[in-house]
Structures are given as C-alpha cells and as structure tokens.
Amino acid sequence: MAMLALLRKELLEQWRARRLLVLGGAFLFFGLLGPITAKLTPELIKLAGTSAPGIVIQAPPPSLRDAIAQYIKNLSEILPLIVLLATMGSVAGEKERGTLAMVLAKPVGRGAVLVAKLAGLAVALLAAQLLGALAAYYYTQVLFGGLEPVAFVQMNLAAGLYLLVVLSLTFLASALVRSTVAAGALAFGFWVLLLVASSLPRVGQHTPPVLLTWAAQLGAGQPAGGQWAALWVSIALIAVCLIVAWLHFRREEL
C-alpha cells in the first residue's frame, strides 16, 4: 500500500514538477532535429560552397543512414546530459529540502522509497523517449522513407537501455550525497568514466555505450553482431546502482 502511494507521488511529481515536460520537450526537439539536420546539412554545405568563387563542394545526397546516425548522435551526446540534469536532484534534493525525512518518519521502508523513485524517473524517461522516437520516425519517413518499423523499435530499445544506465548512475549519485549540485558533479563523473571504459581495448566492447553502435546498426538495417554482453552488463549495472544506493541509503541518517 505504501509502495503504491510512493509510486503515485513520484509519477505525479514527474508531471507537476515539470520534469516530464522538460524531458519530453528535449526528446521531441532532438527527435525532430535528427532527420531535419540530416536532410538539410548537404544543402547548407552546397550553399556555403557557392558563396566562395572557385570552390566546388560535392556533398553526397542525404540518406536514411544519415538520419539514423544524427538521431543516435543526439541520443548519445546531448540527451544523456539533459537526463542527468533533470534527475540529479531526485534523492539528494529531497534530502536537502527535508521532505525525505518527513516521508521516512512514516512506516515505509527505505528500499521502497528508492524503488518508487527510480521507477518514476524511468517512466518519465521512457515516455519522453517514446515522444521523441515518434517524432523522429514520422519526420524520417516523410523526408527519406524506407524506415523499417521493427528495426526502429529495436534501435530505440537499445538506445533506451543506454539512457536508463545513465539515469541509474545519476540516481546512484543522488542517493550517495546530500546536495543536488554534488550529485550532478558525481553523476557527470560516473558518465565520463563510463565513456572512458568504453574506449578501453577488450573491456570497451562490453560496456553500455556499445549499445548505441548496435542501435545505429539496427536502425540502418545493417547486419548487427548482437552486442548481448553489453546488454547484460547494462542491465547488471542498473541493478548494481539500485543495490549500492539502497546499501548506502538504509544506513544514512537524515
């Protein structure tokens, strides 16, 4: 019963505190921007070339693969940062303001509080991603055509899992510290570590950022090797984030 109340509050908070609006708006914007950028970039380059006499720029015609690449680029660079900024105060902010102490003085378990929070954030993220994906799908079909719906869903599932990893790392940072700013800095550090790990030889191919490469291959209809190790590592990392957050939070004095 308490879990339901907590979950309801978290979902309501995503809406009322305008987190869903911020995330949804960002995903929608970059969802639209991907195919449009891919379509217009060669035209812009050509225009730039005509303004300089004697220079002829030959840009290849835009393709579906460019649109997918641009969409994945946004999902991998800008949107994780927006996810981080929108969720870094989820636990730390409540500790800072004292609202969490009021909740924990009631007969609720600390684990339930964390699970409800992470679930609320995940729902907001997935809703925002769905919005962005629908926009991207529509515009890609209009501007390029030939996008396979199943491949597009698979691509978004893989990219969504990567974003969930970023969300979980931010959530862990937020549970470990007592200020929103510190949580943001720590989460950014975790994200940078993740990116560094992905560039390491051998280890790198099993890290969550590889999901984005996989997603791009799936979306473009290229033969994808199936990065199952990265997928399982990502799921395990999400679980580890939640467990470590709980181990710390259950002993924390508020």
Added chain:
Amino acid sequence: MDPAIVCKGLTKRYGAVVALDSLDLQVRPKAIFGFLGPNGAGKTTTMKILAGLIAPTAGVAYVAGCLASPHNPASRRRVGYLPEEPSFYGWMNAREYLLFVAGLLGQTGREAATRADELLELVDLSQAAGRRIGGFSRGMRQRLGIAQALMGRPEVLLLDEPSSALDPLGRRDVLSLIERLAGETTVFMSTHILADVERVCQEVAIVAHGRLVAQANQEELRLRYAAPVFEVETAGEVPALLDRLRREPWVARIAQEGSVLRLTARDARRARQELPQLLAALGEQLVRYQQARPTLEDVFVRLVEA
C-alpha cells in the same frame, strides 16, 4: 499503565562530539510533556531517535512499547513526528499531502479522505485545502505539519520546537492546537521557549549537554530546584543599590527589567534578613518589595548553568 516513551542509557555520538550522553527518561501516556534544553542540548537528536530516523550509538528507546529504530517500521506506525522545520512538496496542495501520508499509513478511500478533512478542520486549514503548499506561510506549514503527524492517530506525537520559528499569532494557534490534544495522545514537545512549556505542559524534563538534568511536573521542579527570588521595584534608577547587591555573597543573580530588579538569592535566610535593611535606605524611592514565585525560567537557568 506502561510509559508512552522510555529511554534507557540513550547515547549518540558523532565522532568526538557527544550529542546525547546516556539519557534516561520516562513519559507517562496522554501527558503533554515538555522537553526543555538550550540549543545543542540534544533535543533534536532525541526526537530523531524516537521518530526512527536515526539509530542511537548506545542505549535503547521505546515508543508506545515498540523499539524505536530506522529498521522497525512498527514503531513509526505509532508515532507522529513534526520536525523543527517541516518540509513539504510545494507542488502538492494540503489535502493531497494528507492523502499521500494516508497512503503511506495504509489508509485508503473514504477513511483517508474523511480523516484528512477532519484534520484540515482541526488545524484550521479547510479553506486552504486546495491551495499549493508552496504558497503557505510558516504558520500554515506548521499547522499542516501537525495535521500530517496526526494522520495515523498516533499514540505518541513528537513535536520538535513546534513554535520557535513562528510569529506571536502563529505561536498562539499552534499552542492552542497542542492544548486541544490533551488527553487524546501523548505529546512530547521539545522547545527552548519556557513560556510555551509553562502554558501547555504538565510534565517537564530538562536536558543540558546531552544529559537529563531534571524531570518532574512544573510545580515540583519549582519547589525542588528554584532558588528564592525577590522582586524590588523602584522609582527611577538606583545604581548604588545595584552595585551594593552585586557585591553581596548571598546574591546569586540579578536581572533588571526597567525599574524592577529580580534578584535570585544564594542564601534565602540572609536575603530575608539583609535585603529589607538595604532597601530601607532607598526611602521614598522604594515602590514595592516582595518574595516572588519562582518561574520555570529560574529553574531552567539554575539547572542548566549548574
């Protein structure tokens, strides 16, 4: 009847700092109990342990017969807690917040709605029930804080400095509310405002430096611990008398409020003998002289300074 609150050897250390030092305390059921102490005496730490928010370093605390612990939700079911500065979700309205608390307590549907409306009425927030809490005044937040603490009909209500940050009107409202709870539930109220304790509390415990200094009802405390107090009212300033009194070994403390001197005696017999002789020299300047009833403040200052 079993005590509503029991603390046995309750100790809390933060590194080298001892916030609570082997506190022993018992509070009888349905009492309005004042937990007095200067800032940093360990009042909030005690409150947080009783509320199950933090664990003691040593010792145990029981609330309504349940072990108070962050890992024992059963104890938190029997307790309502109002922190010193209650914080709410500013995007919720007052009624929504109470229904959210009801959900945490396992109350649902009509039962929860009825209780929320009852409490909004009790704390005089019915008119503001649909307003966002973010726009509430300090006093309104405090009253909503009491309402949320009462939502589960707790056996013990823990109020941490419930009136210290309020203006006189807000303070009056909160104290009236606490008075109305007499006989319904045990109210354990920490404060450093002695006038509030004198007004609403039947029993009092005084803590200083994390230790219990005294516990009794107000009258007993006065009888047991208050030093004799004399009041002298004069027409105008009497610097010579003040200088003389400050040198007397039987005078423990002198407080001056306008033309009234409030003198706490270290030796009551000598004070009764020698003070009238000193005052006789004032002649027509003496307006009034009397042995006053010691206040809780006299007791508090004597015990805490000791």
